[in-house]
Amino acid sequence: MSAEPAISVKGLTKRFGDKTVVNDVSLTVQRGEIAGFLGPNGSGKTTTIRLMCGLLTPDAGEGIVLGHDIRKEARRIKLKVGYMTQRFSFYEDLTIEENLRFVAGLYRLKRARKVVEETLQDLGLHSRRKQLAGSLSGGWKQRLALAACIMHKPDLLLLDEPTAGVDPKARREFWDEIHALAAKGLTVLVSTHYMDEAERCHRINYIAYGTLVARGTVEEVVAEAGLTTLLLTGTSAQTSKAGARLKGAQGVEQVAHFGADLHVVGRDGAALRASAERVAADTGCTLTASETSLEDVFIRLMSESADNMQ
């Protein structure tokens, strides 16, 4: 890992009209790292990614991506970055092969024909290369988009919710591919809503309402949140009764049903335990300690920053 980070942005701010979409975001991603970029819908993830690859100009702040200034050297950054948009943005009325040739041509790749040929082989789409891209299923579109993004051998991959609407098997394969690429030295910044995907990242960054509120490894983020999580088990009738009583009880911040199980989360461990013990005894549920999940932390972070907004 070289000393200079792949992404280093400071105080990035972007406004659309009077709405501040990205507010003072500072972010560092080391080379070869898979960085998760998380946050609720409309939290400014896409805008931040666009700022980093030169598609938008920041209103304030500065940044260096792959050694280039995001304000002045957007063209150089574009040559070294692969950006996969949230929505499939290749030409649906072009065939798979035509799309790849188009991309290869724009990057002026040497021996483009051969590169396209190899990419088709790697994708396993060689036999379907004459098929229109628009007729591909969601999973295949995503694979095609990823293949097109890495054809020019970028140093940094920016993926904006790449697995939205893709089935679990395709998602698993996609992440295997991302890890393989990272092992070869590629840096990856990936935005996602899925907790299991967040846990596959080396480090995660959590953005809410335009502000970066947490960062670190999954363990660090969970530990830093300082939450206590308890589990109530019993019949579904028992746990639903317990859930209703625990909502708003002292020390209880989150109550979530997982099948017949009940997850209760709070920062004040003692108060939480007292409330849960009382309710468990009344409803006949069994109370056990549990591990705090990333999801518990994120929901906590979301409600926290929502409060700050008001």
Add this chain to the structure above:
Amino acid sequence: MISRLFSLARLGTLIAKESIQMRRDKLTFGMMLGVPLMQLVLFGFAINTDPKELPAALVAPTQDRYTRAMVTALELTDYYRFIAPDASAAEAERMIARGDVAFVVTVPSDFGRRVARGDHPTILIEADASDPSVASGAISTLSEVAADALLRETGQEAEAAQRAATQLRVAVHRRYNPEGITQYNIVPGLLGVILQLTMVMMTSMALTRETERGTMENLLSMPATPLEIMLGKIVPYLIVGAVQVAVVLLAARAMFSIPFVGSLSLLLFGVFVFVLALVILGYLISTVSRTQMQAMQLTFFFFLPSLLLSGFMFPFRGMPLWAQYLGEVFPLTHFLRLVRGVMLKGADLADVAAPLAALGIFAALLTLVTLARFRRTLD
């Protein structure tokens, strides 16, 4: 509850939703109000199928009283407006070829003498019949007016004038289109109209499609410069335009037997500049439109007045001055002068320099505005 086949409440909900959507799309809403208003003003005030006060040149080496009487009488008909009252024959020829004047009235130097002698005085009126409708009204009143003018002369020459009036000969030359065939006017003009509609619409939709389908974001994230993207969009449509030109010109010759007296290379050069201006205009429209629908609406918003005010459907010189000034804004106006000049009048480069320059300025200005407006980023 049984769902009724028709419910007023449900209909009301649908109507309310539609109205909200209509109001949200500001551009469409503006056009719904703007287009009828524009049509009213243009059709109501600007268009005149019996054009009056047409520009004319007078070639009269001897400006005697008979000549002056003739000129006054012609002006009183309201059909003629002498913008060049003392032109030489060569100047007048140039002016009618360029389309600066619709008529050249020539009063020969011996006109006064012939009136005095009662010896068949003759005046020559040359009309630019490349637009037959321009010439017809003005010509039909001619002989009578001219004779009356002489009759009004009083004094000692009154008797001679009276005699001369009965013998007055008015020679009318319908220049460029002696038979007054409407197609001669329409078909070359159609070249401009067809090119305008397809070129502007195609280009404006092509780029908007990228924005609408989200492929623009991808395109911008890859290394392509605005100039490359713009040229990449424009060049294919220039080729389509070239095919259209070939088709229209061949059809003009084969189906309508339109004469082609000028230089083909000059015409093709003019067509190229015109198409360039159109394609860039289409590109400009696409930088302001968010959807293909909007691009199409803007294209028509531009297309309609240019059709009416360019001189394609109605005589340009027949419109009131404000409408003529407005008409100068449209590339089509200048292209029509060029194409009719070259095809029908055999105009040379010097004759069509003005429309050519106008088209060139359009193309250059539009390029500057478009490149400035192009969003390299998504801001």
